[in-house]
Amino acid sequence: MSFYKLYQSFYREDHRSDIRQNSVAIAGGVLGDEGKGRITEELTSDFLENFPEVIHYRDNGGANAGHTVVWQGEEVHLHQIGSGIFNENCTVVLGKNMVLHPTELTSEIKQVKQILGENSMADLKISRMAALSLDTHRAFETVLKQKKYGEDGSTGRGISPAYADIIYRHPLRVRDLYSTDWQKKLKKHYKLYRDLISGLGADITQIKVKRFDEKILIDSYKRFVQRIYQAKKYLQPFVANTHKLLKQKWEKTSTPFVFEKAQGVGLDKRWGVYPDVTASDCSFSGIYSSSEGIIKPSQIEKKALVVKATYSSSVGSRNMPTEMPEEKAHKIREDAGEYGTTTGRPRDILHIDLPMLSYLAEVSDATHLVLTHMDISYSNIPIKVCVDYKKDGKSVEYRPDQKYLQQVEPEYVETPSWSGEEIKQADNLTEMPKNSKKYMKFISKALGLDMLACTYGPEKGQTISFNP
Numbered sequence: 001m002s003f004y005k006l007y008q009s010f011y012r013e014d015h016r017s018d019i020r021q022n023s024v025a026i027a028g029g030v031l032g033d034e035g036k037g038r039i040t041e042e043l044t045s046d047f048l049e050n051f052p053e054v055i056h057y058r059d060n061g062g063a064n065a066g067h068t069v070v071w072q073g074e075e076v077h078l079h080q081i082g083s084g085i086f087n088e089n090c091t092v093v094l095g096k097n098m099v100l101h102p103t104e105l106t107s108e109i110k111q112v113k114q115i116l117g118e119n120s121m122a123d124l125k126i127s128r129m130a131a132l133s134l135d136t137h138r139a140f141e142t143v144l145k146q147k148k149y150g151e152d153g154s155t156g157r158g159i160s161p162a163y164a165d166i167i168y169r170h171p172l173r174v175r176d177l178y179s180t181d182w183q184k185k186l187k188k189h190y191k192l193y194r195d196l197i198s199g200l201g202a203d204i205t206q207i208k209v210k211r212f213d214e215k216i217l218i219d220s221y222k223r224f225v226q227r228i229y230q231a232k233k234y235l236q237p238f239v240a241n242t243h244k245l246l247k248q249k250w251e252k253t254s255t256p257f258v259f260e261k262a263q264g265v266g267l268d269k270r271w272g273v274y275p276d277v278t279a280s281d282c283s284f285s286g287i288y289s290s291s292e293g294i295i296k297p298s299q300i301e302k303k304a305l306v307v308k309a310t311y312s313s314s315v316g317s318r319n320m321p322t323e324m325p326e327e328k329a330h331k332i333r334e335d336a337g338e339y340g341t342t343t344g345r346p347r348d349i350l351h352i353d354l355p356m357l358s359y360l361a362e363v364s365d366a367t368h369l370v371l372t373h374m375d376i377s378y379s380n381i382p383i384k385v386c387v388d389y390k391k392d393g394k395s396v397e398y399r400p401d402q403k404y405l406q407q408v409e410p411e412y413v414e415t416p417s418w419s420g421e422e423i424k425q426a427d428n429l430t431e432m433p434k435n436s437k438k439y440m441k442f443i444s445k446a447l448g449l450d451m452l453a454c455t456y457g458p459e460k461g462q463t464i465s466f467n468p
């Protein structure tokens with residue numbers, strides 16, 4: 001074969017400039033809990049007004065996430081399921097890069113069905129390739145924490161051990177639950193964790209792990225497998241070859257895609273405040289590997305970071321230089337209900353930190369911005385925004401390292417605020433308080449992102465979208 005022919009056989013068209021119409025990805029722009037679930041739910045509902053179907057794709061994390069959605073006046077906390085689940089004509093895909101806890105997933109589906117009553121749930125498709133995150137992982141994480149081997153701030157949902165299984169090349173995947181030798185596989189897995197835990201001087205059968213708000217005893221292999229058996233039976237109809245589905249639908253450009261990332265780019269293990277980071281890929285790039293190369297993030301029409309407009313929150317063990325003094329933080333925490341959806345932990349409240357936010361916007365290759373919680377503003381208190389870091393009197397950049405961040409001194413400017421009550425009366429952009437509009441312009445310009453939407457209350461509809 002001539003070199004030219006050989007070259008032709010490998011030749012790929014350059015698709016870098018191809019934009020896939022009707023595709024929007026939403027990621028947390030800071031440290032999680034920015035209100036992504038509600039945004040992706042509203043985007044899905046909006047698309048369904050004009051299209052017969054929507055694909056709602058979640059690709060990372062697991063039961064550590066907590067996405068709050070208000071559905072017909074009722075507040076629902078979703079952890080593993082994508083928030084398009086309440087829309088009948090939506091297909092909610094739980095992708096390959098997720099780590100799924102079968103028992104909790106079962107409870108979540110049952111809860112959604114109960115809320116929907118007579119109404120139909122979205123078509124739920126669980127990737128056969130998603131990894132499992134089991135009670136064994138939670139037990140191991142608990143022991144690591146007890147023995148002070150890290151995991152300090154973790155949600156206790158066994159997320160990093162489940163991802164570590166993938167790195168060690170011995171994960172259990174959803175498809176393993178339906179193989180003929182599934183019991184053998186689970187037994188091998190249980191034994192591995194029993195031995196790891198006993199090597200650390202503990203007994204797996206005696207460890208209690210988190211199950212929503214309760215704690216359950218791991219107990220014997222028999223009890224462990226019984227719990228999984230119930231879930232495996234229940235979940236079977238939802239398990240699918242999502243690879244094929246994604247390929248078909250992505251190529252059909254008339255089907256809208258909404259991508260719901262979990263956590264936030266500031267929790268990503270590469271870009272987050274190391275070491276208190278999560279194990280999954282929290283940036284848009286994770287969509288590429290989770291879809292096995294079908295969906296290139298560069299093709300997604302809009303990649304929006306969600307950021308709380310006037311403050312940020314942090315839950316975990318990190319110490320941020322922009323943390324607010326407690327008396328100020330307390331008011332915001334109570335007014336905005338800043339307690340962890342998954343863990344109930346009170347969140348730390350931080351000033352808006354432009355060095356960190358612009359770094360996260362840059363590394364995640366975002367194009368758009370959603371500002372949430374616009375109603376958390378007090379007309380008599382200016383908004384303090386960190387615009388620079390100083391170290392030894394000199395300007396320094398943001399770096400994703402806890403030790404480094406403890407040495408920097410934030411520099412602030414104060415910007416005029418507006419009344420949180422007044423903004424709730426606005427029906428459109430024109431009616432929003434003047435200072436709130438100026439503020440949005442300032443933040444979006446500073447981050448180099450176009451505004452996609454803003455929200456000013458927890459209810460569906462308390463959203464203003466900025467049409468391009």
Ligand code: IMP
Nearest residue numbers: 032064065066153154155277278315316
């Ligand atoms: P893990 O994901 O449970 O391993 O926890 C690692 C870090 O990520 C901890 O600081 C958690 O508090 C944080 N984290 C994980 N998921 C979320 C989330 O959905 N919102 C906010 N923080 C999270």
